[in-house]
Amino acid sequence: MNDRLYYQDAYLTTFEAAILRCGTEEDGTAYVVLDHTAFYPTGGGQPCDTGTLGDCRVIDVEEVAGEIRHRLDRPLTGGSGKVTGRIDWQRRFDAMQQHAGQHILSASFIKIADAQTVAFHLGREHVTIDVQLDSLSAELAEQVERQANQIVLENRQIEARFVTEEELASLPLTKPPAVTENVRVVIIPDFDYNPCGGTHPRSTGEVGPIKIIGWERHRGNIRVQFVCGWRALADHARKQMLLQKVTGLLATSEQELADVLERVLAEKESLKESLQQREAELLAAEAERALQSAERLAGGEWLMQASFAGRSMQELQQLARQIVSREEQAIVLLATTGEKLQLVFARGTAVQAEMNQLLKETLPLIDGKGGGSAAMAQGGGAPTLPAEDLLAHARQLLVSRANA
Template identity: 75%
Template sequence: MDDKLYYQDAYLQSFEAEIVKRGAEENGQPYVVLTQTAFYPTGGGQPCDLGTLGNRQVTDVEEVAGEIRHRLDAPIAEDVTKVAGQIDWERRFDLMQQHAGQHILSASFIEIAGAQTVAFHLGREHVTIDVELDTLAAELAERVERLANQIVMENRPIEARFVTEEELAQLPLTKQPTVTENIRVVMIKDFDYNPCGGTHPHTTGEVGPIKIIGWERHRGNIRVQFVCGARAFADYSRKQKLLQDLMRLLGTSESEACEVLGRLLTEKEALKEALQQKEMELLSLEAERLRKESEGLGGNLRLVLTSFAGRSMQELQQLARAITSQDAKAIVLFATTGEKLQLVFARGTDVTVEMNQLVKETLPLIDGKGGGSPSMAQGGGAATLPVDDLLSHARGLLLAKIEG
């Protein structure tokens, strides 16, 4: 492990090494293998380090067949045999905080709830662990979070090292290692002993605050989302700004924000119901007006034939229902213009002409599609024909069916 400098010193930010191999991946991306490296490769749930080798950006680091490949944004010149490496320290320390925080939170779930962690993902914005629980109550989550932060504030030492088989047998491991040799254990005394190959800070205090931000049911377990350290401060700052903006908009204090918002939502629902009631009243009046202006047909039938501009098909359907509910002998032929030409045809209960068939015979004039039932049908197509001509055609078809 002498060539893996990140195991010797997780705080090492720069180093020098010789290039022992150059290559390119199948996609053409160049890579180099070095005599030694401080770049942690992707593994164990932890993303790789990024940074630079000389004047080249390291875009990915992965261990392949026992060699650590440093993938680059461009090849290093052939005459360059020795390079200086620089780790993106902000990223490295963030990953150290999140990974150590995961150890602490997972151990807290075991201590408080006897629940093991079965999966772990260190993402760009937050971290998740899948915990063996059927449900997670807020009170239990608070207890787990409180213990985790107690361990942080106690600033306990974190020791990460390779152990012998004899030592391993004596340790109260949180879980069994997935490898059989070169076993490395991360130890927080009297709290957590976890086989792990990741990078970690020297003390729990460096992890910073640990904050659970949510959880959900996932494949029979509970997936817990959380953030640590600098991410927790950023999350708090973002939410604090959001709260300040909300208080300013509501014109209230933090303690009264929820009450005021609840009252506004209640008022909104009441206004929404009142508006809907007024809209139905206006719709009923419009339906009555159109029915009175309707054309008389044979058999005491009445035809309401009207075109509109910019009204939705849903509005026309409601208006058509209002008319046909007022008059069982009414026939409604509506059209509305906009991005495309749309039709709504409807009939009262005393009318036998099938509206879906009438729509079907009308739509070919505008290369349209539609459907519906014998009592109400709708459809639409391209506005290739004047709306009055289309409705006139539909009226002719209707009259033919009535007379027939």
């Protein structure tokens, strides 16, 4: 492991190495293999380092068949000799904070809830662990979080080193190692002894605050989302700004925000019910006016047709129902224009004409599609014809059949 400088010094950001070989992946991405490297490859739930090799960006680092491939944004010029590597320190230290924070939080779940961590993922915005619990209460989450931050505040030493078989057998490991040789253990004395190949800070104080931000059921366990260090501070700042904005909009304080929101939501629900009642009353009045201006057909039916702009299909359906519920001999032909031309045809219970068939014979004029029943049908298509022409076509079909 002497060729992996991140194991010797996780704080190393600049190094010089000899180029062993250059290559190209199947997708055309250039890569280079060095005789030693400070770039951490993706693995163990931790993302790889990024940075530069010479004048090239290192966009990905992965161990393939025992060698570490540094994937580049373009081929390395020269391709031989030595090259200087530089690590993106902000990304590296973020990974160190999050990974060490995961060790501390997972150990805290064991101490407080006797719950093992079975999965870990370090994402761009937050970190997750899957914990063997049936459920997680807010009270238990707070206890675990408090325990984790107590370890941070104690600023305990973090030691990461390779151990012999004899040492390994004597350590109270959190979990068995995933490898059988070159076993590396991350040690927080009297708290956590965790086999791990990731990068970590020298002390728990460098991890910074650990904050649980949520959890959910996932495949029989509890998936816990959390952030550490600079991420935790950024998350707090973002939420604080959002809180200030909301309290400003509602003209209230943080302490009274929940009560004010409950009151606003209750008022909204009351207004919604009142609005629905008013809309129903308006539709009823509109239906009455429509019947008064309806055309009497030869067969005794009352035909009501109208076109609108910007009304929804749902509104047309509600209006049609209002009309046919008042007059059993009513036939209703409605259209609304917008991005599409939409139609609603309906009939009263004493009418024999089939609305789905009428719609089927009308929609081809606008290359439309639709469906429904003999009592009510709806559909739409491209607004290539005026709505009034489409309704006139449907009316002519009804009149011609009545006179047949």
